[in-house]
Amino acid sequence: MSDRHTAESIREELTHRDNQSLSARITENPEPFLRWAVPMVALIAVEFATWAGIAVGMIEALVVGVVAAVELTLNYASPGLAQVVADFQAGVAGMLRSVGGMLGEFPTLLSREVIPNQGHQTPDGAWQGTFLGLQPAVAWAIRFSLIMLYALVTAYWVFRGWLVYRDHYRESDWTPTDDIVSNLRGHRWGQFGIIVLIVFLTMAAFGSALAPSTVSQNIENTYGDESRIQYLSDDGTVETAFAGDANFNSKSKGTVETNIGLMSYDDYSRFHPFGTMPNGRDLFTFMMGGARITMIVSGMAITGAAVVAMTLSMLSAYYSGSLDLGVLTVADGVVSIPQLLLLIIMSAVFADTWLGSILDGGFLLALIFAFTTWPFLWRAVRGPALQVAQEDWVRAAESYGQQPRKIMRKHMLPYILGYLLVYASMSVGGIIISLSALSFLGNGLGISPPTPAWGRAISAGQSYVSTVSWHISLVPGLMIVLLVTGMNALGDGIRDAIDPETETGEGEEAAAGGGG
Amino acid sequence: MSNTLEQSPPTEESETLIEVEGLKKYYGGEGMFSDPPVKAVDGVSFEIKRGETLGLVGESGCGKSTLGRTLLALEIATEGSIIYDGTDITGLSGTELKEWRKNAQMVFQDPESSLNDRMTVGEIIREPLDAHSWKTMTDRRERVLDLLSAVGLPDKHYFRYPHQFSGGQRQRIGIARALALEPDFLVLDEPVSALDVSVQAKIIRLLEDLQEDFNLTYLLIAHDLSVVRYISDRVAVMYLGKIMEKGETEEVFSNASNPYTQSLLSAIPEPDPSAASQRITLSGTPPSPSDAPAGCNLSTRCPAKIRPEAYADADRDLWQAIERFREVVRERARVALSLGDRVRRRFNRFDRFDDIEDSRADTFDGVEVPERVDQQIETAVEMVKRGEPMEAQQHLYTEFASVCDHERPEMHEVSVSGRQSYCHRHTDEYEDVEPVISRRADNE
Structure with missing residues (x-):
């Protein structure tokens, strides 16, 4: 803040101290930092296993992806060498997996072990095995709410960290980012988008703890040793059954007798917040599993597309001429390929290869979506990129011999990043819808079963839409609508925040979300 | 606290810093089927002496900005040579060019678009130093602070963003950035034309002071004749890619020889309403630079055409x-x-x-x-x-x-001080410019 800088101190600070880094500034005035950092550490610590699991999972995916690419290229040159690489990959992946398993042993506060919701009634009517002896529904609701609350508080606290940095440690009194943030603070529609994004990311990250059951127990491995459940039978004794058998008797098939609707119990004392599916599986658990794969695939696809679009738009704007023309031609070529046809062909071609098996086929889909989406993003940001490439400050940077790479990064990128965010968050809706559409079609398209995918749930409930089992299609449909709307809201919010003067309400940008 | 910038040691190898010979800059026209090239700069020769200010005037679109940018190797010259202190810079590339760029910098016309709004003032001024890995980080920061005070801005502006400044202050920042690498030569491309009149004088004064302190050589591009007259030692008048007249400032302003210069000067309003001044108007509009006349550039509009x-x-x-x-x-x-x-x-x-x-x-x-x-x-x-x-x-x-249409004139020396003018009428064959113009004006 301004009071930190007196005329003398600035020169002093900038030139006579060896270390004027952020850490030096924090050491000088540690209190605000500590007041922020201690709660932050606590927040991470209570869910350490989850965060570490996500980190390890990302590293593993990265290692597998990179090494697989290397292996594939090497295979043409020397199969022996490729084998070495493959062994290396297996070794690293195994190590990471064991690290992940070890981390999984760490206790977390908001886990299903601490707040269990699966239990059974004893003959005297009391609940056993559930949290504090509460009903499974109440126990589940408590855990669900606490996790959502935790996620929102953590997200806010991260933002709070930026505020602390701005108010206490940043050297500038004001930066252009401040305006963007303050614009966003008054933008309810954009905030709605942010909250939707946080909620769905939470579903992806904490899905197994949010759901009343686990994907493994309820969907993938219903007759495993872990999948035994206890229940109070009609004749008043506590018995044990496999989840698979319980699912068999909990189907929602459209008649009043065979339907487990929203917020209801089945005969095995299992609570189903979203009811069950036609095969008796818990829809909520299925949706949480689907959220994870949806967020990962659409996130990877849009990130890939955005990175390609960003790089090419800056190159084509800075060098223009034949490079621009070349990219334009390639982009037009990519756009002219029918997306659905490409997806079907690629899914069929790579179905049984290593590429098609990563993320249950999700990685391949992400690659194809990135490939078909970048031309739209590139076109959207090419205009702003061309505009900023004409600015005098770019000429000035050339005049003192700045490298083109740095000119693009320092003088062009900050101006197109905002547009890129806007168009990316609006285009991601199209990807989410296309992804669900593929799973809806099934027949080897989309995410391979039994891994949950939203589109498959809609497809499963298709014949029961007009019956009492309407929830099977409706709930996943509403979730997709909510997520896509939220992403569009986020895009609107960012657009208005970076450029308040263009606040025209509905406009041409709406078209960006129409893909898919 | 030292506010003085290190001065580059005085060089005494030669009087002339920049010598431009037959410089041409054409745009387009390379392809077999393309339209004729736009001749933005069409064979220009002049020299700039060390420590002097050369003013370059002309109406907009005459190629003066292109000339400035070509001098800094921001545009690749189509033909001709630019000798800077003994080196022909049109042949430089790669590391050599980057190294040379330290010598010559530019101050831009529009302070709104010449500074990147996403960087702090400190980062902006420091960037040329960073690009050339100049000394250590601490030295660079010290130099930025020295430059800030040299252009009359307080230290506290180091952490501010260009948004927070007025046009005049932004132009000062731009000047500080241009000075960062201790250049000998600055191209000032309309440095004050985007500023308030009240601020213009301050910036001009600043430029004059800096020239004295750091022994700078300026090429001042401007269309404001009073600014040019005030600050320049010599003036070159440009029309349609050609220099029409060049010489000592006062001589050109008081005793112009070229018909174009005369008409340009006659457009300056006289503060004295009773003074009898004749306005020499050029007929029509300038031809497109892609379709320049075969003879003299001015032949389509000249008030003294043969x-x-x-x-x-x-x-x-x-x-x-x-x-x-x-x-x-x-x-x-x-x-x-x-x-x-x-x-x-x-x-x-x-x-x-x-x-x-x-x-x-x-x-x-x-x-x-x-x-x-x-x-x-x-x-x-x-x-x-x-x-x-x-x-x-x-x-x-x-x-x-006539001869004006089919033959290009020569640069004729028209005074003892070496003033040159581009016109057929300076040869003995034809009547001189002055009497022709006044006779034709009288007929009106």
Whole structure:
């Protein structure tokens, strides 16, 4: 803040101290930092296993992806060498997996072990095995709410960290980012988008703890040793059954007798917040599993597309001429390929290869979506990129011999990043819808079963839409609508925040979300 | 706390810092089917002495900014040489060019667009130093602070963003950035024309002080003649890619030789309402730089144009009408014909240019046209109506062109101080500019 800088101190600070880094500034005035950092550490610590699991999972995916690419290229040159690489990959992946398993042993506060919701009634009517002896529904609701609350508080606290940095440690009194943030603070529609994004990311990250059951127990491995459940039978004794058998008797098939609707119990004392599916599986658990794969695939696809679009738009704007023309031609070529046809062909071609098996086929889909989406993003940001490439400050940077790479990064990128965010968050809706559409079609398209995918749930409930089992299609449909709307809201919010003067309400940008 | 910047050691190798010889910068026109090139700078020669300020004036679009940018190797010269302190910079590339760039910097016209709004002032001024890995980080910061005080800004602005400054302050930041690498030569591209009048004077004073302190050499590009007169040691006047006149500032302003300079200077308003000043207007608009006249650049608009022998005694109104009519035909010749028009022309059905009759009537309205001239005009009109304006243009050229139309003038020395002017009238063969202009003006 301004009071930190007196005329003398600035020169002093900038030139006579060896270390004027952020850490030096924090050491000088540690209190605000500590007041922020201690709660932050606590927040991470209570869910350490989850965060570490996500980190390890990302590293593993990265290692597998990179090494697989290397292996594939090497295979043409020397199969022996490729084998070495493959062994290396297996070794690293195994190590990471064991690290992940070890981390999984760490206790977390908001886990299903601490707040269990699966239990059974004893003959005297009391609940056993559930949290504090509460009903499974109440126990589940408590855990669900606490996790959502935790996620929102953590997200806010991260933002709070930026505020602390701005108010206490940043050297500038004001930066252009401040305006963007303050614009966003008054933008309810954009905030709605942010909250939707946080909620769905939470579903992806904490899905197994949010759901009343686990994907493994309820969907993938219903007759495993872990999948035994206890229940109070009609004749008043506590018995044990496999989840698979319980699912068999909990189907929602459209008649009043065979339907487990929203917020209801089945005969095995299992609570189903979203009811069950036609095969008796818990829809909520299925949706949480689907959220994870949806967020990962659409996130990877849009990130890939955005990175390609960003790089090419800056190159084509800075060098223009034949490079621009070349990219334009390639982009037009990519756009002219029918997306659905490409997806079907690629899914069929790579179905049984290593590429098609990563993320249950999700990685391949992400690659194809990135490939078909970048031309739209590139076109959207090419205009702003061309505009900023004409600015005098770019000429000035050339005049003192700045490298083109740095000119693009320092003088062009900050101006197109905002547009890129806007168009990316609006285009991601199209990807989410296309992804669900593929799973809806099934027949080897989309995410391979039994891994949950939203589109498959809609497809499963298709014949029961007009019956009492309407929830099977409706709930996943509403979730997709909510997520896509939220992403569009986020895009609107960012657009208005970076450029308040263009606040025209509905406009041409709406078209960006129409893909898919 | 040291506010003084290190001065570059005085160099005494030569008086002349920059020598430009036959410099040309054309845009486009390389391809086999492309349109003729835009000749932004078309054979320019001058020199700038160490420590002096050369003012470059001319109307917008005459190529003066392109010239400035070509001097800094921001544009690749099409032809000619730029000798900077003994090195021809048109041949430099890669590391050599980057190293040379330290010597010459630019101050831009619009302070709004010359500073990146996403960087702090400190980062902006430091960037040239970073790009050249100048000394250590601490030294760079110290230098930025020195530069800030050199251009009259307090230290606290180091962490601010350009958004937070007025136009004048932003221009100071731009000047500080240009000075960061201790250049010897600065191109000032309209440095004050985007600023308030009250701020202009301060910036000009600052530029003068800096020139003295750091022994800088300036090329000042401007269209504001009073600024140029105030700050420049010598002046070069540019029109359509050519230097029309160059010489000592005061001499050019008080005793211009070139018709173009005279008309430019006559446009300066006289503060004294009773002073008798004659306004020399140029007729028409400047031709496109892609279609410059074959002879003298000014030949289409010159107030002192030499007439061909045969029409030396022709009536003034008649002659002006003929020139105007040639201009009309030239415009027609520039229109690209569509395929349909070409087909119609092939079958003598071309009618798109029939309105040339009206133009002719307008042009020669109230002018007595002698038989011989009328015939020539009639032939040209028929050619245009047939769809062959190029031929018409050629026809009129053969009949009415003078030395100004078909021969490029030389740079003639017109005073003892070495002032040069680009005009045929400085040769002994023809009458000098001054009497012609005043006689033609008197006839009015």
